[in-house]
Amino acid sequence: MAANGYFNEMFEKGRVRPPYRQLEDWTRSMPAELREMKQAEAEALFRRIGITFAVYGEGGDPDRLIPFDMFPRVFTAREWARLERGIKQRARALNAFLVDVYGRGEIVRAGRIPGRLVYRNAAYEKAVVGFVPPKGVYSHVVGIDLVRTGPDEFFVLEDNCRTPSGVSYMLENREIMMRMFPELFRENRIEPVDSYPEKLRRTLASVAPAKCERDPTVVLLTPGHFNSAYYEHSFLADLMGVELVEGADLFVEGEYVYMRTTEGPKRVDVIYRRIDDAFIDPLCFRPDSMLGVPGLMDVYRSGGVTICSAPGAGVADDKAVYTYVPEMIRFYLGEEPLLNNVPTWQCAKADDLAHVLAHLPDLVVKEVHGSGGYGMLVGPKSSSEQIAAFRARIEADPGNYIAQPTLALSTTPTFVNEGIAPRHVDLRPYCLVGERVELVPGGLTRVALTEGSLVVNSSQGGGVKDTWVLAE
Amino acid sequence: MILTVDHVTCYRYVRPARALVQSHRLMPSSCAGQRVVDWTVTVSDGIAGGAFRDGAGDWIQGWTVPGPVSEVTVSVKGTVETSDQAGVLRGHRELTPAECYLQSTTATKPDSALAALAGQGQAVAEPLDLAHLLSDLVADAIQYQPGATTPATTAAEALALGRGVCQDHAHVLIAAARLAGLPARYVSGYLFATADGRDHDAAHAWAEVHVRGLGWVGFDPANRCCPDDRYIRLGSGLDAQDAAPIRGIARGPGGERLEVQVAVQAVQQ
Numbered sequence: 001m002a003a004n005g006y007f008n009e010m011f012e013k014g015r016v017r018p019p020y021r022q023l024e025d026w027t028r029s030m031p032a033e034l035r036e037m038k039q040a041e042a043e044a045l046f047r048r049i050g051i052t053f054a055v056y057g058e059g060g061d062p063d064r065l066i067p068f069d070m071f072p073r074v075f076t077a078r079e080w081a082r083l084e085r086g087i088k089q090r091a092r093a094l095n096a097f098l099v100d101v102y103g104r105g106e107i108v109r110a111g112r113i114p115g116r117l118v119y120r121n122a123a124y125e126k127a128v129v130g131f132v133p134p135k136g137v138y139s140h141v142v143g144i145d146l147v148r149t150g151p152d153e154f155f156v157l158e159d160n161c162r163t164p165s166g167v168s169y170m171l172e173n174r175e176i177m178m179r180m181f182p183e184l185f186r187e188n189r190i191e192p193v194d195s196y197p198e199k200l201r202r203t204l205a206s207v208a209p210a211k212c213e214r215d216p217t218v219v220l221l222t223p224g225h226f227n228s229a230y231y232e233h234s235f236l237a238d239l240m241g242v243e244l245v246e247g248a249d250l251f252v253e254g255e256y257v258y259m260r261t262t263e264g265p266k267r268v269d270v271i272y273r274r275i276d277d278a279f280i281d282p283l284c285f286r287p288d289s290m291l292g293v294p295g296l297m298d299v300y301r302s303g304g305v306t307i308c309s310a311p312g313a314g315v316a317d318d319k320a321v322y323t324y325v326p327e328m329i330r331f332y333l334g335e336e337p338l339l340n341n342v343p344t345w346q347c348a349k350a351d352d353l354a355h356v357l358a359h360l361p362d363l364v365v366k367e368v369h370g371s372g373g374y375g376m377l378v379g380p381k382s383s384s385e386q387i388a389a390f391r392a393r394i395e396a397d398p399g400n401y402i403a404q405p406t407l408a409l410s411t412t413p414t415f416v417n418e419g420i421a422p423r424h425v426d427l428r429p430y431c432l433v434g435e436r437v438e439l440v441p442g443g444l445t446r447v448a449l450t451e452g453s454l455v456v457n458s459s460q461g462g463g464v465k466d467t468w469v470l471a472e
Numbered sequence: 473m474i475l476t477v478d479h480v481t482c483y484r485y486v487r488p489a490r491a492l493v494q495s496h497r498l499m500p501s502s503c504a505g506q507r508v509v510d511w512t513v514t515v516s517d518g519i520a521g522g523a524f525r526d527g528a529g530d531w532i533q534g535w536t537v538p539g540p541v542s543e544v545t546v547s548v549k550g551t552v553e554t555s556d557q558a559g560v561l562r563g564h565r566e567l568t569p570a571e572c573y574l575q576s577t578t579a580t581k582p583d584s585a586l587a588a589l590a591g592q593g594q595a596v597a598e599p600l601d602l603a604h605l606l607s608d609l610v611a612d613a614i615q616y617q618p619g620a621t622t623p624a625t626t627a628a629e630a631l632a633l634g635r636g637v638c639q640d641h642a643h644v645l646i647a648a649a650r651l652a653g654l655p656a657r658y659v660s661g662y663l664f665a666t667a668d669g670r671d672h673d674a675a676h677a678w679a680e681v682h683v684r685g686l687g688w689v690g691f692d693p694a695n696r697c698c699p700d701d702r703y704i705r706l707g708s709g710l711d712a713q714d715a716a717p718i719r720g721i722a723r724g725p726g727g728e729r730l731e732v733q734v735a736v737q738a739v740q741q
Contacts, residue, residue, distance in 0.1 A: 119572045
């Protein structure tokens with residue numbers, strides 16, 4: 001750990017760590033004017049592509065550009081191999097959990113997770129009880145948010161089993177780095193990430209319903225252009241070579257779902273949907289929804305189409321259920337978790353609540369269903385007034401809050417006005433689950449651009465970086 | 473008892489609809505209290521979707537009618553042999569955990585009056601006795617009066633009004649039972665009700681309350697009884713909308729007129 005208590009991924013004990021060696025020369029040989037020029041060029045490229053959406057549905061100005069930091073974040077092959085095993089293990093356990101709790105609920109019967117947390121959870125979909133999706137997969141893209149606190153210490157902050165967004169940044173960040181600094185990619189052996197769209201398409205095709213006896217037709221269902229992640233939807237559909245559709249482009253007839261095309265109706269086998277459960281079928285969920293496809297859930301449940309992620313997948317990524325993921329890994333896989341959870345206090349429990357209230361200045365407190373870095377308290381970075389105000393909110397509704405220790409998030413070198421300085425980062429890799437479990441070597445690194453800040457969310461001044469995994 | 477059902481729903485569109493999509497919960501499941509002898513559901517010009525049994529043990533089937541369509545008739549005809557199980561749902565194959573039925577919906581959202589009603593059972597230790605008491609309290613609190621409420625009336629509104637139909641009785645009982653910590657659900661079905669000389673709708677609804685050790689037990693506050701061999705159970709849900717025998721959407725300019733005829737008769741043996 002560095003002197004300030006944070007692990008610096010580039011510099012350790014005054015020496016450059018191996019994965020960053022090539023980058024040291026690169027930065028040393030780059031004059032300030034060139035850097036500024038390149039930064040302006042990167043920004044222009046992002047603008048031209050039109051990638052200006054908010055990451056992870058954080059809201060805010062949809063046309064705002066998320067700052068791109070040109071200094072890459074680097075992992076060695078060995079570091080990545082270890083992460084990859086842990087991520088895949090977690091993705092398998094989360095899917096096993098989903099199949100179980102919509103089936104016999106063995107993990108609840110065995111007393112390893114309270115039934116209340118599962119069956120009384122707002123994200124538990126009664127409508128899919130007893131239905132096993134093709135290949136037993138509920139979450140086909142699992143986004144796992146990780147932070148690093150030391151050379152070999154990683155913690156999972158949260159799991160995203162529904163429709164984790166941001167993968168277009170992983171692809172675009174790389175694309176832009178390769179255009180601006182082609183020499184870096186000649187000098188370093190960097191694992192490519194551009195196979196992601198094809199792997200995603202193969203994953204989706206691999207879970208086509210049993211009734212589909214030909215090359216499956218896959219579509220991407222978007223809520224529409226007003227959605228903050230619309231750019232990503234059209235980008236992915238384009239790279240996968242599948243149709244981008246809205247609810248009105250699809251219709252149900254008999255046992256199947258069809259897409260309207262200029263050549264007449266075409267049967268659809270797999271729907272990669274970027275619409276929440278509540279809106280996908282007004283006959284099953286919210287009757288006022290205009291975004292979905294009436295009758296879709298009946299076709300789905302009778303095996304006529306596959307919906308990815310499967311309706312109901314959200315019960316696995318709830319912040320209260322998160323605490324039990326290590327237990328899921330032991331229960332379903334009979335393995336010890338390779339990636340650690342952050343120790344979590346649940347304010348719904350009296351003992352935990354007492355501990356949390358007594359240690360607020362040291363803790364991070366989050367809303368159970370919150371996201372985007374809103375509605376959270378970072379104790380060490382808050383004033384006593386802010387802490388007092390938050391205390392009142394917790395006391396008014398303890399069940400709505402969980403707390404975690406403030407983690408010493410690692411830093412990586414980042415370009416700032418004064419030159420290069422360490423800034424805190426996290427990582428979201430995207431694990432694909434279909435017939436096979438696959439992980440592209442890379443992910444989205446978010447960086448807290450404000451000095452000292454531990455909040456990497458783009459709505460709170462965060463940016464993004466290209467993430468490298470070096471080949472052996 | 474052997475009961476026959478003849479249930480016809482006719483939708484007429486002032487201007488033709490482009491297409492119609494429906495989800496049906498119109499086929500009774502066989503269980504200890506009911507055995508399906510024969511049963512058919514037809515939809516005029518309709519294309520049947522795949523049928524399946526959901527986690528709650530109900531048969532569900534989607535139907536689509538390609539447009540333009542100005543009239544659609546849904547006909548249900550069938551015969552069911554029933555027996556009196558004192559309201560207890562036995563031999564019904566289902567997987568959904570009872571705990572799921574503790575969550576409230578818009579129609580069953582608690583308020584202080586519902587909480588006060590549920591609170592009257594506080595001293596009752598046995599869940600079965602508690603369920604009976606709540607059912608009686610609901611029957612006392614809501615007078616049967618067709619037309620006083622609409623399908624959109626909530627439990628809280630019906631209780632405040634003090635009048636309503638079977639849907640309101642069921643919603644109020646469900647809300648009260650959940651407040652008292654008992655899982656409860658809405659059941660839709662048919663009732664052979666001409667026998668007692670009173671005027672009832674043959675398309676009926678009641679509630680089921682989950683009693684530990686016994687399972688799901690039906691309560692019909694509208695008739696101050698537990699379902700017996702005069703009842704045919706179609707399906708269940710968190711509330712009337714979730715348990716609706718027919719949910720449908722017509723794509724088109726609107727202007728729908730609905731006509732429903734239901735006849736339930738006993739076959740002389």
